[in-house]
Amino acid sequence: ILNVEQSPQSLHVQEGDSTNFTCSFPSSNFYALHWYRWETAKSPEALFVMTLNGDEKKKGRISATLNTKEGYSYLYIKGSQPEDSATYLCAPPGGGADGLTFGKGTHLIIQP
Amino acid sequence: DAGITQSPRYKITETGRQVTLMCHQTWSHSYMFWYRQDLGHGLRLIYYSAAADITDKGEVPDGYVVSRSKTENFPLTLESATRSQTSVYFCASSEGTRGYTFGSGTRLTVV
Numbered sequence: 001i002l003n004v005e006q007s008p009q010s011l012h013v014q015e016g017d018s019t020n021f022t023c024s025f026p027s028s029n030f031y032a033l034h035w036y037r038w039e040t041a042k043s044p045e046a047l048f049v050m051t052l053n054g055d056e057k058k059k060g061r062i063s064a065t066l067n068t069k070e071g072y073s074y075l076y077i078k079g080s081q082p083e084d085s086a087t088y089l090c091a092p093p094g095g096g097a098d099g100l101t102f103g104k105g106t107h108l109i110i111q112p
Numbered sequence: 113d114a115g116i117t118q119s120p121r122y123k124i125t126e127t128g129r130q131v132t133l134m135c136h137q138t139w140s141h142s143y144m145f146w147y148r149q150d151l152g153h154g155l156r157l158i159y160y161s162a163a164a165d166i167t168d169k170g171e172v173p174d175g176y177v178v179s180r181s182k183t184e185n186f187p188l189t190l191e192s193a194t195r196s197q198t199s200v201y202f203c204a205s206s207e208g209t210r211g212y213t214f215g216s217g218t219r220l221t222v223v
Binding site: 032034036042043044045046047048049051089098099100101102103104105 | 143145147152153154155156157160162168170171202209210211212213214215216217
């Protein structure tokens, strides 16, 4: 089983502030890293799929960076809004199966 | 409509009964997956399929059976349901290196 760590587990951020959180994964045999946003009572929604060391992807106010050599990825949210409240999951493929191995997520709450 | 649909949305069943959760996708994606969501564990892979007639075990396959006779369908069967299988089940599909698209989930309660 692949060991995927996300930190922090939960995060309270004031509306308008920027924030970031971390995903750590085994750097050996790296293939790709996925980020998902999971709102309460909905299904996980794909944000980014990252494959190259040093890769940076952006979607509106959300961006992500990837360091495959040291085995981590950062997700950044600029100017947090209430609609950003969700659990953010990261997932590399692997662990003996073709499916993604998900971390337990960072639960983000944006406070007005 | 195009998409990935799961049925039923909610199911209550008794211990020992067989129950099948359905998953249907309209994109002809090669890959399909079944995950279960549990407090403290997050999403865990039960089974996946790379194509029709090709399936393989994930992290937690015990007590489950899958089949994929057609590309668009990937049913998950609990042969003899146990209380530990009470969970929310998500089906997902993907193609190539793209992100997964998840269904709306099935909340299963085994009493």
